[in-house]
Amino acid sequence: MKLVSALLIAVIFGIGIALSGMMNPAKVLNFFDLAQIGAGTWDPSLAFVMxxxxxxxIPGYWLVFRRAAPLQAPRFQLPDTKVIDRRLILGSATFGIGWGIAGFCPGGALPALGTGEPEAFLFVAALIGGLLLARALETRGLRSKPAI
Amino acid sequence: MITDFTPWQSLGGGALIGLAAVLLMALHGRILGATGILGGVLRFADMDDWRLKAALLVGMAMGPLVLLALTGQTPAVEIPISTLAIVLGGVVVGVGVSYGGGCTSGHGVCGNARFSRRSLVATVTFMVTAFATVYLTRHVMGV
Structure with missing residues (x-):
């Protein structure tokens, strides 16, 4: 049952991503291209997604957190770190650069796999490469350890 | 490549993303973050956790197919950049989200919805560098 509900929830997410425009790099890059405001071709749709x-x-989480525990798990698993450090800022800055280069973010690319678009598979393969590269740097003794 | 402004469709899609995030928290007590899900599938320490994340990954990819079955069409995936940019961007995103501890879904939606300061800082940071990168690639380098 747990896996069925997770699968259905993820299908809702995937449909949302597809409808929203987040799995379309052309739309994502046009959102980030503010110079198009002058030309009248800027596409601000993605602000509506967020x-x-x-x-x-915001209201949904507020209601959920009034309960002591989730329905299908013993407890809520929330990140407990509150530190704003170099790793968070440099990591996020790096992510934004990659997002601006490719037009895909992880949540946009994973549902895009379902369309069969070859470039989505290529992006996800490279994304996996990047995640594993960060882990390899960690085991090589780099002091700053990736969070995921 | 010009794209149409789709406020209602994007708002509706965003609401479904939000609904999925709320349901995952209500049922499983988890943040719905694409980075955490993909990263979890690449770890094999806890098999219960692995199965949950694998189910989430499969469900995400099924989204456009279910939409196709329901409506007879699926929104376009248009690639206005080179294959090299896709691969380079993918590696850079992978390293970045790994150190940053999340991406648009985990920090941008879930973290901000629970008013995490870390997520707010992450979101502002990756939005600013994405805007700057597109400015540089399109209007300075002319890619």
Whole structure:
């Protein structure tokens, strides 16, 4: 049952990503291209994605966290670190650079696999390469350890 | 490549993303973050955790197929850049989200919805560098 509900929830997420435009690099890159404002071709759609998502998650989480525990698991698993460090900032800055280069973020690319688009598979393969590279740097004794 | 402004479709898609995030927290007590899910599938320490994340990964990829079955069409994936940029961007995103501890879904939606300061800092940071990168690639380098 746990796996079935997880699968269905992820299908809802995948449909949301597909409809929103987040799995379309052309749309993502046009959102980030503010120079198009002058030309009248800027596509601000993606601001509506974040707006729509937060309009549901902010009140939704508030309701969920009034309960002591989730329905299908013993406890809520939330990140407990509150430190704003170099790793968080440099990692996020690096992510933004990659997002601006490729137009895919992880949440946009994973549902895009379902369309069969070869470039989505290529991106996800490279993404996996990047995740494993960060782990390899960690085991090589680099002091700053990746979070995921 | 010009794209149409789709406020209602993007708002609706965003609401579904939010609904999925709320349901995953209500049922499984987990943050719905694509980085954490993919990263979890690449670890084989805890098999219960692995199965949950594998189910989430498969479900995400099924999304466009279910949409196709329901409506007879699926939104476009248009690639206005070179294959080299896709691969380079993928590696850079992978290293970045690994150190940053999340991406648009984990920090941008889930973290901000629970008013995490770390997620707010992460979101502002990756949005600023993405805007700057597109400015550089399109208008300075002319890619």
């Amino acid at each position: 707006g729509g998502a937060l309009a549901i998650t």
